[in-house]
Amino acid sequence: MNALLGQIGVALGLVSAAGGVLGLALGLALHRDALLRAAPRALIGLVAGVLLATGAMEHALLTHDFSLSYVANNNSRQTPLLYDITGMWSALQGSILLWALVLTVFLAAVGWRFRHRSTDRLVAWATLVGLCAATFFFGLMAGPANPFVTVSGTVPANGLGPNPLLQDNILIAFHPVFLYLGYVGFTVPFAFAVAALITGRLGEGWLIETRRWTVVAWAFLTVGIVMGAWWSYQVLGWGGFWAWDPVENAALLPWLCATAYLHSVMVQERRGLLRVWNLSLLVATYALTILGTFLTRSGVIQSVHAFSDSGLGPVLLAYLGLVVAVGVGLIGWRGDRLHSPGSIDSPVSREGAFLVNNLLFAAFAAVVLIGTVFPLFVSAFDHQEITVGAPYYDSVTVPIGFALLFFMAVAPVLPWRTASEGVLRRRLAVPAWLGLAVVVACVIGGVRGFTPLAAFGLAGVAGGSALRQLVLATAAARRSGAGAWRGFVGRANGGMVVHLGIVVVACGLAAASSFGHRGTVVLRPGQRTTFEGHSVHLLATRSFTDPNRNGVIASVVVDGALLHPAISNFPGQEGIGTPGIDSSFFHGDVYVTINSAAPGGRGAITLGLIDQPMVMWLWIGGFMTGFGALLAAVPSKRRRRGTEPVSAPVAVPSAGRETTALVAGSGRR
Amino acid sequence: MSAGRPRPTRWWASRAAWLALATLAVAFLAFGSVHNVPSFAARTARLDSVIKCPACEDLSIAQSDAPSAAALKRRVAGFVRAGWSDARIESWVTARFGLSALLVPQQSGVSETLYLVPVAVVGLSVAGLGWFLWRRRAGASDGAAEDEEPAPALRERR
Numbered sequence: 001m002n003a004l005l006g007q008i009g010v011a012l013g014l015v016s017a018a019g020g021v022l023g024l025a026l027g028l029a030l031h032r033d034a035l036l037r038a039a040p041r042a043l044i045g046l047v048a049g050v051l052l053a054t055g056a057m058e059h060a061l062l063t064h065d066f067s068l069s070y071v072a073n074n075n076s077r078q079t080p081l082l083y084d085i086t087g088m089w090s091a092l093q094g095s096i097l098l099w100a101l102v103l104t105v106f107l108a109a110v111g112w113r114f115r116h117r118s119t120d121r122l123v124a125w126a127t128l129v130g131l132c133a134a135t136f137f138f139g140l141m142a143g144p145a146n147p148f149v150t151v152s153g154t155v156p157a158n159g160l161g162p163n164p165l166l167q168d169n170i171l172i173a174f175h176p177v178f179l180y181l182g183y184v185g186f187t188v189p190f191a192f193a194v195a196a197l198i199t200g201r202l203g204e205g206w207l208i209e210t211r212r213w214t215v216v217a218w219a220f221l222t223v224g225i226v227m228g229a230w231w232s233y234q235v236l237g238w239g240g241f242w243a244w245d246p247v248e249n250a251a252l253l254p255w256l257c258a259t260a261y262l263h264s265v266m267v268q269e270r271r272g273l274l275r276v277w278n279l280s281l282l283v284a285t286y287a288l289t290i291l292g293t294f295l296t297r298s299g300v301i302q303s304v305h306a307f308s309d310s311g312l313g314p315v316l317l318a319y320l321g322l323v324v325a326v327g328v329g330l331i332g333w334r335g336d337r338l339h340s341p342g343s344i345d346s347p348v349s350r351e352g353a354f355l356v357n358n359l360l361f362a363a364f365a366a367v368v369l370i371g372t373v374f375p376l377f378v379s380a381f382d383h384q385e386i387t388v389g390a391p392y393y394d395s396v397t398v399p400i401g402f403a404l405l406f407f408m409a410v411a412p413v414l415p416w417r418t419a420s421e422g423v424l425r426r427r428l429a430v431p432a433w434l435g436l437a438v439v440v441a442c443v444i445g446g447v448r449g450f451t452p453l454a455a456f457g458l459a460g461v462a463g464g465s466a467l468r469q470l471v472l473a474t475a476a477a478r479r480s481g482a483g484a485w486r487g488f489v490g491r492a493n494g495g496m497v498v499h500l501g502i503v504v505v506a507c508g509l510a511a512a513s514s515f516g517h518r519g520t521v522v523l524r525p526g527q528r529t530t531f532e533g534h535s536v537h538l539l540a541t542r543s544f545t546d547p548n549r550n551g552v553i554a555s556v557v558v559d560g561a562l563l564h565p566a567i568s569n570f571p572g573q574e575g576i577g578t579p580g581i582d583s584s585f586f587h588g589d590v591y592v593t594i595n596s597a598a599p600g601g602r603g604a605i606t607l608g609l610i611d612q613p614m615v616m617w618l619w620i621g622g623f624m625t626g627f628g629a630l631l632a633a634v635p636s637k638r639r640r641r642g643t644e645p646v647s648a649p650v651a652v653p654s655a656g657r658e659t660t661a662l663v664a665g666s667g668r669r
Numbered sequence: 670m671s672a673g674r675p676r677p678t679r680w681w682a683s684r685a686a687w688l689a690l691a692t693l694a695v696a697f698l699a700f701g702s703v704h705n706v707p708s709f710a711a712r713t714a715r716l717d718s719v720i721k722c723p724a725c726e727d728l729s730i731a732q733s734d735a736p737s738a739a740a741l742k743r744r745v746a747g748f749v750r751a752g753w754s755d756a757r758i759e760s761w762v763t764a765r766f767g768l769s770a771l772l773v774p775q776q777s778g779v780s781e782t783l784y785l786v787p788v789a790v791v792g793l794s795v796a797g798l799g800w801f802l803w804r805r806r807a808g809a810s811d812g813a814a815e816d817e818e819p820a821p822a823l824r825e826r827r
Binding site: 238239240243244245347355356359362363366367370371374375378382384385386387388389390391392396425426429432433435436439440442443447448449450453454457518520593595608 | 718731733773
């Protein structure tokens with residue numbers, strides 16, 4: 001029954017998406033407004049289809065319907081309820097269903113938002129592009145990634161259960177969902193970019209239409225990445241949070257491109273510059289989300305995060321190729337209409353800083369991309385297995401990170417067009433002295449090492465710069481009677497909260513990667529020791545048996561805090577460690593794992609101990625960043641004239657000579 | 670004071686303050702960095718960070734508590750004590766575990782290519798930036814600043 005309902009749901013979604021594409025294509029080709037008005041109703045079928053398929057899958061997981069191959073392979077009668085529910089995205093086919101669900105939610109939201117503009121060709125083309133993406137993903141589910149395939153032969157009495165790493169932490173319920181909300185959310189700006197290129201409406205109208213969609217997708221992706229790091233820290237038992245693993249890199253790449261875009265788009269809105277660059281960044285961002293899916297789901301790379309291995313690679317690669325070809329082809333086709341009307345007046349200006357910031361983000365992304373795919377090329381062409389790991393990424397990205405921190409400090413105080421030396425000196429004085437105070441305090445406090453000191457100092461300057469903007473904005477808001485909280489919302493002010501979040505993350509990264517210590521101790525119950533100044537007292541160990549696993553759990557008191565590290569054996573996979581973590585904002589984390597224990601937990605056990613400062617800053621800073629992005633998406637109550645976007649003329653070639661025309665999106669917004 | 674040429678004393682005071690700030694920053698950064706001298710611990714830490722844990726997917730032996738990683742760490746420490754150079758230790762590791770046992774490729778050509786890419790990207794970026802800025806000569810502009818400071822009352826004079 002679940003299989004049948006699921007298949008019907010997938011088929012309904014596929015037919016609706018393809019029908020919507022056909023209807024819109026005909027309406028656009030034949031200039032039939034009636035078709036353009038009717039075609040978006042396909043979204044209703046899409047929503048119904050995906051809800052039916054999702055409901056069938058969840059019902060199958062909750063009722064342990066092992067007649068479905070997916071459920072038999074990723075669920076068992078011993079799986080706890082939470083992991084029954086999250087089982088939908090614990091393997092390839094289910095995660096494609098999650099992708100389709102999230103994509104449908106975004107497309108439905110776009111359809112609702114622009115419901116009164118269905119005959120606007122820009123909106124129609126954007127909807128068509130979104131429905132093309134939906135057709136592809138529903139097509140995957142109808143073909144090579146069908147989550148509703150039934151088992152052949154006898155239905156097993158019990159299933160294999162999910163991967164042990166996917167049933168050990170509550171973050172499985174959030175991290176993939178947030179990551180997909182980010183990944184899939186970039187479909188909306190990509191669709192509008194393609195629509196703008198096709199319709200030739202290359203002014204700033206479509207940028208303004210999609211601004212909040214992009215910011216919201218970026219916020220989700222940011223929080224998704226941070227949750228992934230947090231999950232890795234809590235589940236994988238190695239005490240780290242980022243290993244430059246190919247799958248981690250695959251999530252970072254679109255984030256880097258989207259971050260560059262969020263800055264450079266302001267230059268286009270304000271000055272009409274960087275049109276080709278912005279379109280390229282949007283195409284790259286969407287293409288990199290597909291690349292990430294390809295790397296995660298195709299099995300071409302070895303990764304602790306690659307939870308599936310399938311023959312889906314060629315299909316995803318073909319879709320990636322299509323996305324890139326369409327994007328690059330359209331930009332090339334419209335190249336003559338994308339010339340900027342002017343140029344940057346002075347490098348010492350807001351747009352100059354954004355330009356350099358974009359080049360740095362591009363360099364960062366290039367480094368991460370080349371490091372990720374380089375082993376694949378060497379293996380393919382040189383038949384050698386090589387590894388590109390943290391030392392490479394650290395050595396190249398840390399200098400870029402420093403440069404980004406510097407520009408994060410300087411850019412917010414710069415006016416547009418040009419800045420005098422006096423302005424810079426006055427506006428940067430307080431942030432710079434704050435940065436110096438941080439360095440002095442750190443040195444007096446015993447912090448040593450150029451890299452962490454420089455990072456803390458630059459973070460102090462960047463933090464001071466962001467705080468300065470927020471203080472001025474809240475003061476202005478209070479004076480205008482709007483309430484001080486208005487000083488925190490809107491793109492400029494929310495952006496400063498994002499900067500503060502990044503500053504906190506930068507401090508956490510610098511400290512955790514510079515000052516961590518690790519060691520092992522062998523203790524019997526009742527014994528005590530000290531590690532890097534922390535008292536460690538093993539109270540007791542005992543064996544445990546849960547429905548889905550068994551193992552040994554210890555009671556360890558670290559600096560007065562009672563922790564329970566464990567080591568578990570799941571069916572088919574043994575020795576999965578669950579750390580005990582004593583977290584403190586100021587003193588850092590003490591991370592305790594059981595490295596080895598005798599069966600039954602009797603006798604001495606080997607504890608792994610990691611003393612790592614300021615790890616909590618990463619999580620706090622990450623969520624501040626996501627929250628700041630949401631603040632940036634909140635509309636300001638009253639736009640000032642100085643910040644109103646300026647739609648610069650777009651060159652329109654005409655017979656014999658080139659004229660200019662103001663081409664913007666629809667006035668209804 | 671209205672916008673215009675600043676008083677010479679304030680002009681010098683402002684520059685002196687920035688000079689003092691820069692001097693103090695350099696001094697404290699230099700003082701805080703002096704401990705970074707090569708030592709046995711620093712050498713083994715660097716080597717441990719570039720040697721891949723044989724039992725792991727993508728961790729170094731410095732990051733792993735796996736028994737094979739611990740054993741390799743002991744061997745590396747022994748080699749350092751015995752006076753082996755870093756290159757000799759890395760060669761021993763690749764001879765024993767293969768080229769992929771190092772987290773940074775060492776073979777000739779591959780490593781250079783990997784590091785040349787960011788250099789090329791930065792080089793092209795700088796060239797592109799230069800071209801972009803050179804183009805500004807052609808664009809007519811009054812060069813007037815457009816400020817977004819949220820508090821007009823607090824705007825500085827330019």
